[in-house]
Amino acid sequence: MDTHKVITSWKGKMKFESDNPSGDTIAIDAGPDSGGDGCGLRPKAMMLSALAGCTGLDVASLIEKMKLEVEDFRIDTEGDLTEEHPKSYHTVRVNYHFFGKNLDEKKLERAVNLSVEKYCGVMVMFRQFAKVEINIEFHKN
Secondary structure: OOOOOOOEOOOOOOOOOEEEOOOOOEOOOOOOOHHOOOEEEOOOOHHHHHHHHHOOOOOOOOHOOOOOOOOEEEEEEEEEEOOOOOOOOEEEEEEEEEEEEOOOHHHHHHHHHHHHHHHOOOHHHHOOOOOEEEEEEEOOO
């Protein structure tokens, strides 16, 4: 069984620095309206980034394995928060955008579906607490 560990250190005011198993660090900070300087990522937004990054890595790997022609690929992720505290995401929309001249739409849909249904562990975690909506758009040049 794998165990992940991160160490998050307070850097004063509302700023923290968190390490990563890869050795990289990220800054976490509140916005000025919450007593911070806005010099870091917000925790809930980082969750959306983690979701997009996880599924993105899966899809990028599958694009390579399937030898698909994709010029660019972007994931837009939005989350709707509950009204009551503690505020958490109740609905999350993951919008995949593929750009290129010769996009194989069926294979790209398959790559996304494999990530969403089989490979992305962060997606599985999100589904424990939120409705996750998936959308795929193709932009042919």
